Amino acid sequence: MHDDRALVEARLKRVLDERIRPAIYPESVPLEISVWHAPGEPVPVAEGLAATPGPIAVGDPWGPPWSTSWFTVTGTVPREWSGKIVEAILDLGFDPGKVGFQCEGLVYRPDGTPVKSLNPRTPWVRIGSPAGGGEEVRLHIEAASNPVILDYHPFLPTQLGDKETAGSDPLYRLGRMELAVFDKTVWELVMDLEVLGELMLELPADSGRRLEILRAVNRALDAVDLQDVGGSAEAARAELTGVLSSPAVPSAHRVTAVGHAHIDSAWLWPLRETVRKVARTASNMTALLEDEPDFVFAMSQAQQWAWIKEHRPEVWAKVTKAVAAGRFVPTGGMWVESDTNMPGSEAMARQFVHGKRFFIDEFGVDNEEVWLPDTFGFAAGLPQIIKAAGAKRLLTQKISWSQTNTFPHHTFLWEGIDGTRVFTHFPPVDTYNCSMTGRELAHAARNFKDKGVARHSLAPTGYGDGGGGTTREMVAKAARVRDLEGSPRVEWNTPDHFFAAAEAEYPNPPVWVGELYLELHRATLTSQAKTKQGNRRSEALLREAELWAATAAVRAGAEYPYQALDRIWKTVLLHQFHDILPGSSIAWVHREARRTYELVAEELNAIIDGAQRALAGDAAGDASRGTLVFNGAPHARAGVPAGGAAPAATGAGTEARSREGGGYVLADDRLQVEIDGRGLVVSAVDRSSGRETVPQGRPANLLQLHPDFPNKWDAWDVDEFYRNTGTDLTDADEVRLDGDAVVVRRSFGDSSVTQRLTLVQGRLEIETEVDWHEREKFLKLAFPLDVRADRYASESQFGHVYRATHTNTSWEAAKFEACNHRFVHLEEPGWGVALVNDSTYGHDVTRDVDETGTTTTLRASLLRAPRFPDPETDQGVHRFRHALVPGATIGDAVREGWFINQPERRVPGGAEVAPxxxxxxxxxxxxxxxxxxxxxxxxxxxxxxxxxxxxxxxxxxxxxxxxxxxxxxxxxxxxxxxxxxxxxxxxxxxxxxxxxxxxxx
Missing domain, CATH: 2.60.40.2220 (Immunoglobulin-like)
Structure with a gap:
């Protein structure tokens, strides 16, 4: 027989699409449909079930953006279907190509019992298996009209990302609503043909196995009677038995399939919708577990489990039953799948504290693995935190998205800044939404970089977000490739089982030291500045509130606010999710986040105030009785409440005078700064060493504006070519002296900026207020420094990480935008300089060499203006604080970073309180x-x-x-x-x- 794979592939595709798949449901009758459109936000289940519906028909429009409609479908199973499998086909208007990003539904029985979710690839509900005939059917569907925000090509600005701007036009038309006979034999034939057809396409052209499959598929297609698919399906399946029963070779790659649904805790939908997405998916997966005895499903993010428990107790009952059976598995041990670059030290620790404690308290499960498939890179301090939380393993997928360099391992030991190592796995299937296709499995086997010493990988399997998780088709395919020649061996199991097997077969894996930098999504360090500021300030207030409250409890017997602090921590941790804190969610999410951070600050300040007053006692508010002071430095004797006089006021001891040639000079006993007539810093002399900080002719405090239109992923990405074009904002509308501060005003485009420069105990503080109305622009604050440094330090969790200033290799060149917390520090032997900040994370460092020597330029990233997914990203007024600290050691950088983030706080009255x-x-x-x-x-x-x-x-x-x-x-x-x-x-x-x-x- 002529070997023409393309012809067989074409034949197989057409027969499947036009004859066999349609024959899965050979008979059907329509259902009666009615609907009640809920006004405003979603209503409780009982209210939706009790509402009086009105008429609607197949083909009718429904669902304004972000609305909820409650459909009721009724019908009777025909008596002649007795003994047959019957399902309801409930199509809300799905687009099968946009799984997880459109309308969704959750089906209930009249008594409020959840059945399963409705999604583009799972629009069915089992009615009878077999049916008796004559059954009355009544189902209710809570349907969410979530708009399609992401269409990938192109990334167009849309107002659909906020209910306040999305409009009221219906988005969907009701599709097929029927009772139908499910022909299981035809469905099994489809699964056989899909598995073999996909496998055939992945085998080498000269493979004997491929030819075997090709011939078997042709015979099966010959056996199909195109006018009676159901009657001939068994005979067609018989032609495939031989090739489906041929076992895999002993050296075949082994894949542990873990049922999975990656659900973003907010992204292209608000937090309230994630609560419902999680309930839908959990309902879907508990139903699938009942039907498929080999299937195992794992769900991460304790917050999402808590949402089910709090908001959907009827779903929680099913989940807890499945957990007890060991098949619905809590995994990951974090409160949410957070960003790991920007959360501060203590916040990163609390992700594990609250996540692990939830799973321990609810289920007695103490996870040893960390599950972060979609996080945008991993800070170098994370291994120590993982270990300190009682875990020892990490799974992620996102590093496979790196644009420049291919990571050299899939299984390895990751070593953090303190030397802690954790066993780490990147699934070579290169997706956290595996659907068990032959292409995906073949890619996993070919791609696995640790061949020869290991042969085991993991595949998170299922549709994420609103896709409903793993499907019965995925389970069926996995069963066929459990032991199939030409394919990796696949088995369902838990993450813990996979890691134990992987560690056993690979006792001495290679080691990767330092951060796991994602060469993509670098702009998430800057987008949505107010969200990032809210996070930073919440972290600082939480630290302060705990300290004051503990001091008041010990010193004054005050009640410690356990429940309030627990709740607030969980709120802040939720907002560190990897599409909230990074600024890559819709406008609705960030609008709510800003308000949430305001409420968090109010409550924490109230806790602090109450603790202070408890400590001050009867003298609270009496300034004549002294002042109780909090100084935010976290080391030595600072960082704890203390009595006595406050440190010197800002600017105290500073000399401010005019500068020859225009501008001003600010000086104290540690630092002398010259600011020219343009408001730029042209000199900063460290008086203790006589060292000049600013290179000749290269002014600092220089605002620079770049065009910012990445190739893809607007809110997420900044591409290196942005540097090719830029404008130095040197024109000043005003430069004046205001007391001991220099005030600079500039305007550019549709925006303006006001800066206030002061000296405070040897550091140059720069307060920058930007009224920002640019579009697709990137604003940087540049500090050229007269320092020759091959590397620099950026604060990370519980320490700092070093990065190169040069671009010797493609790995170094790819880090053209990176993360820091409170400081960046550069030094030559014996002398250094730090830039500290109160709320920014993104930065870049470059070096220049000319006849005068080497200089290094550090630039803090202030603002962006992407138009997707939030077309109004960062429009409005923003305030930033930075401080340049010449002569700083790394210890000085740590201290100054704390000072600018943890402001002094005082309450009148009271005696000294010992730390x-x-x-x-x-x-x-x-x-x-x-x-x-x-x-x-x-x-x-x-x-x-x-x-x-x-x-x-x-x-x-x-x-x-x-x-x-x-x-x-x-x-x-x-x-x-x-x-x-x-x-x-x-x-x-x-x-x-x-x-x-x-x-x-």
């Missing part, structure tokens, strides 16, 4: 002082070494100590209790993180 804890080494940073979460009253202190060196310190408790024990992040003991008194000796390795639990005497 709860003190440390006597400035390299040791205390990130948290709080009471233990279990309500015991124990004091928990978390700290780390911050400079990258060794530290030996004494932690002194300001209260009687009965016992001290080291713990993990969940405050569970990891060492033996000690009784050292109130002076606790501590030694720390570079960047080591330690948590102590101190029992009060």
């Amino acid at each position: 709860l804890v003190r440390v006597d080494d400035d390299a040791v940073v205390v990130s948290a002082v709080k009471l233990a979460d279990d309500g015991s009253g124990d004091v928990v202190v978390r700290f780390h070494e911050s400079t990258g060196g060794r530290a030996a310190t004494t932690l002194r408790a300001g209260f009687p100590v009965a016992e001290v024990v080291t713990t993990d992040l969940l405050e569970r003991p990891t060492g033996e209790p000690q009784r050292p008194g109130d002076a606790i000796p501590v030694t720390l390795r570079p960047f080591e993180l330690v948590t102590l639990r101190i029992k009060r005497a």
